[in-house]
Amino acid sequence: PADVGIKAIDFVFPKMYVDQAELERFDGVSAGKYTEGLGQKQMGFSSELEDINSLCLTAFSQLVERNGLRYEEIGRVDVGTETIVDKSKSVKTVLMELFAECGNHDVEGLDTTNACYGGTAALFNAVAWVESSAWDGRAAVVVAGDIAVYAKGNARPTGGCGAVAMLVGPGAPLVLERGLRATYMANVYDFYKPDLTSEYPVVDGPLSIKCYLKALDNCYEGYARRAGRPHFDLEQADAVVFHSPFCKLVQKSLARLALNDLVRARSAPSASAAPPDAHLPEALRNATLEGSYGDRQVEKELMALSRDAFERKTARSLLLASRVGNMYTASVYSCLLSHLLETPLAQLAGQRIVVFSYGSGLASSMYSLRVKGGAELETLVERCAHVRQNLDSRVAVSPQQFSDILEQRQKSLHAAPYASQRSTDELFAGTWYLAAIDEKHRRTYARK
Ligand code: ACO
Numbered sequence: 137p138a139d140v141g142i143k144a145i146d147f148v149f150p151k152m153y154v155d156q157a158e159l160e161r162f163d164g165v166s167a168g169k170y171t172e173g174l175g176q177k178q179m180g181f182s183s184e185l186e187d188i189n190s191l192c193l194t195a196f197s198q199l200v201e202r203n204g205l206r207y208e209e210i211g212r213v214d215v216g217t218e219t220i221v222d223k224s225k226s227v228k229t230v231l232m233e234l235f236a237e238c239g240n241h242d243v244e245g246l247d248t249t250n251a252c253y254g255g256t257a258a259l260f261n262a263v264a265w266v267e268s269s270a271w272d273g274r275a276a277v278v279v280a281g282d283i284a285v286y287a288k289g290n291a292r293p294t295g296g297c298g299a300v301a302m303l304v305g306p307g308a309p310l311v312l313e314r315g316l317r318a319t320y321m322a323n324v325y326d327f328y329k330p331d332l333t334s335e336y337p338v339v340d341g342p343l344s345i346k347c348y349l350k351a352l353d354n355c356y357e358g359y360a361r362r363a364g365r366p367h368f369d370l371e372q373a374d375a376v377v378f379h380s381p382f383c384k385l386v387q388k389s390l391a392r393l394a395l396n397d398l399v400r401a402r403s404a405p406s407a408s409a410a411p412p413d414a415h416l417p418e419a420l421r422n423a424t425l426e427g428s429y430g431d432r433q434v435e436k437e438l439m440a441l442s443r444d445a446f447e448r449k450t451a452r453s454l455l456l457a458s459r460v461g462n463m464y465t466a467s468v469y470s471c472l473l474s475h476l477l478e479t480p481l482a483q484l485a486g487q488r489i490v491v492f493s494y495g496s497g498l499a500s501s502m503y504s505l506r507v508k509g510g511a512e513l514e515t516l517v518e519r520c521a522h523v524r525q526n527l528d529s530r531v532a533v534s535p536q537q538f539s540d541i542l543e544q545r546q547k548s549l550h551a552a553p554y555a556s557q558r559s560t561d562e563l564f565a566g567t568w569y570l571a572a573i574d575e576k577h578r579r580t581y582a583r584k
Pocket of ligand 1: 167172342344
């Protein structure tokens with residue numbers, strides 16, 4: 137099959153959010169630390185009414201309904217998540233509830249887990265199925281979502297919550313470019329969840345940032361090689377979208393790609409007598425990839441050097457990430473969708489969008505999508521118009537209430553039997569929610 141890729145997208149996040157400037161005051165940190173320093177405006181979160189199963193049920197059912205799909209036409213569902221409520225039973229099996237009425241139980245695919253990377257692994261699996269001898273002509277769907285909550289402390293403002301559902305098949309307006317994919321994986325403990333009774337990770341913030349940037353360097357090197365190095369540089373990407381733990385890191389990452397280009401140009405044979413970086417500040421002329429992680433001076437110069445490229449290629453992708461926060465596996469796809477929503481259609485057509493996906497632990501890949509203009513692209517973008525409307529119709533909750541709700545979430549996570557007394561007023565219409573957990577920890581869901 138030709139032009140295999142993403143044919144439709146739906147995206148969900150909670151109706152409640154907390155304002156990051158208010159959170160700065162509540163946490164007693166200096167004004168601007170979360171908003172300027174991390175680049176975050178708001179953070180979406182949910183009460184115990186929503187768990188990972190309900191979040192994925194909402195994203196999946198909305199994709200199906202908005203695009204007029206029928207459950208009997210779907211032959212594969214891959215889920216990416218790191219939010220675990222059951223060590224054995226997958227989210228995918230819960231999604232099978234939606235297939236029960238039509239009687240389609242012939243649906244391949246299960247969950248993939250590694251921090252924020254699982255959604256990309258799920259996408260690669262779905263695309264591979266469509267391109268394989270096992271494909272029977274039916275559609276594949278990828279669902280990636282997470283509830284990202286941190287213990288009180290400096291990581292808490294980098295939480296978030298959301299899920300994406302994507303229809304995958306041939307003839308797509310967003311085509312995965314074949315052969316243009318690079319991966320970097322390694323064994324590190326930068327972020328992990330050893331306490332199986334808690335949703336909170338153990339995180340080494342500075343190490344996780346270094347690992348992220350090192351993974352980015354390695355993926356970009358591999359991607360550029362496959363795309364025809366030494367000629368490949370940032371200018372051959374019309375847009376670059378990144379996994380966004382917080383928006384400032386994304387801006388630093390785009391700057392990091394500029395450093396990669398400089399280092400690559402330095403080692404390439406040049407016809408001119410002057411070195412290619414002679415006009416640059418000294419910090420950049422001497423900078424190496426390995427020696428510059430966490431180097432504030434190099435970071436500052438690179439951000440200034442790449443500011444224009446950032447505005448043109450990446451800034452538009454941060455609409456959801458800045459207002460909902462880190463959604464782990466859904467984060468990079470929130471950036472992809474934001475770029476599609478924020479860029480005029482005529483400009484989108486023909487673009488090459490480079491995607492960088494990172495999951496701590498660690499797993500990372502860089503690949504690219506080629507945008508095919510036309511009616512399919514228009515329909516894809518039109519059917520996501522509700523995402524922006526939902527973003528603007530959310531309800532602000534005070535930091536104190538946010539903190540109380542998170543405490544209640546943590547307490548009730550594995551309670552059995554349990555049924556929340558909270559009102560469903562806090563949910564968007566059409567949202568699936570956790571109705572009850574029985575004494576044997578079996579969960580049932582209802583829809584608002
Ligand atoms: N005004 C403006 N900027 C400020 C202010 C202020 N008043 N105060 C601090 N800042 C800046 C800092 O200078 C820093 O920016 P810089 O690094 O560009 O210099 C930024 O705000 C953050 O301040 P730090 O003191 O570095 O923040 P802290 O160490 O408290 O926590 C961290 C930040 C490490 C990101 C933490 O939130 C965390 O651990 N988050 C989870 C881990 C994470 O997201 N890792 C990323 C990759 S892995 C993943 O996706 C989970």
